[in-house]
Amino acid sequence: MRLVSRFAARMLISICLLVAVQTAHAGEKITIAAAADLKFALDEVVEIFSKAHPADRVETIYGSSGKFQAQIRQGAPFDLYFSADIAYPRALRAEGFAVFEAQPYAVGRIVLWSTSRDAGKLTLADLTNLSIRKIAIANPKHAPYGKRAEEALRATGVWDKVEAKLVYGENVAQAAQFVQTGNAQVGIIALSLALGPELAKQGSYALISDKLHQPLEQGFIITRRAAANPLAQAFARFIAGREARAVMTRYGFVLPGDVK
Template sequence: MKRRSIALALSLNLMVAFAWADEVQVAVAANFTAPVQAIAKDFEAATGHKVVASFGATGQFYTQIKNGAPFQVFLAADDETPIKLEKENEIVAGSRFTYAIGSLALWSAKPGLTVDRDTLKKGDFQHLSIANPKAAPYGLAATQTIDKLGLTSALQPRIVEGQNITQAYQFVATGNAEVGFVALSQIYKDGKIGSGSAWIVPPGLYQPIRQDAVILNKGKDNAAAKAFVEYLKGPKAAEVIKSYGYTL
């Protein structure tokens, strides 16, 4: 009887807590799709709050936010865009922090190939996929890498651009491009490349991809927005983030 009473009390407490649950609209850089889906699932189970995530290019999200999009939290693929929003008074003061540092990879969907910097120099391919460097930080990192290797002129005619890093990945996955620059997190899980062949680009070939998160002004009074950002800083989220090849 005592056990039933305790179980009932716990259930009632849980119901009361979930009754106060809220929903948070999160704009998420496309490279962070898989990690945030895993993090959101755990977060929702732990808090009762609901995460509604939209995925896309950081530059496009900036434009949408400036035009009044209903996002309350923004997980960018760089630090420059959140800093810009901070200077423009579009975020909750003090909410900006770096939630992950990303890595760039050159990837082919075909397994067993040797993919490295020589792949770019030899040019034994017709199409090289990258994300739009004006909208996607991973696309910018790709152009920086190509430039650092002195291959801009040679490779420019072969480049096909995706609107964001997800589309750049899809071009390679579907065979529309033989190789492409993608976020390591798209092809990496628990210490290994999931499929195909890849070269993890040395960090010295591109500017560090510091990915910052902010609470936007629309999330100022949203309990779920604050809770989600705090959860993102915690140890359980950190485990997920690192499992996809990011550093913290």
């Protein structure tokens, strides 16, 4: 009995401390909704940003660009929205949900990625090979990376031959996960994910020529609810700055103003 009450007392103290820490937080807070391809790159950018803003808090949520757009329309509590396709934030701006015009922040690239074979030598034409039974891509119906993957497969003329092998991830990160778990032999995923710390260890990739698909022009906005939030403004400036650009470049993004 004494043991139990002592345990309960300790739990209570920890909970009080936790609550105290949470509420004592005096700084600003922002929540960023970001496309799944930014998972590793934006995590690093936020880490550097947070070091310069120790009193403030930045929360990041990753998911599919289309879903976030719909959620912002319905009043979701996001302060910034980083989309994998600039068309989504542009539409939000046109409907009055954004503070300024959608800003391009990067151009994404797609790659062939595999954990079971040397993807470095793979080409899109190889996907017709019988030993490749399943190919994972993001859902072209609503995921920007899936749309570009479909365009590249069509431009290469292999779409009709590989369509029966395609499996569709809800977003590009799930497409990568299908390959990671060994359920698909090859995936067409974001270069920024293939270069992420975990995935780089597990697999290899081959860049797909960007002449085969429309550019993956990515854009962000500050939402209306964050119009007066100084931290949101600071982050918007930071993403265009030298440090953030260095991180984004390392993850394979082509940046606005850079010569390819």
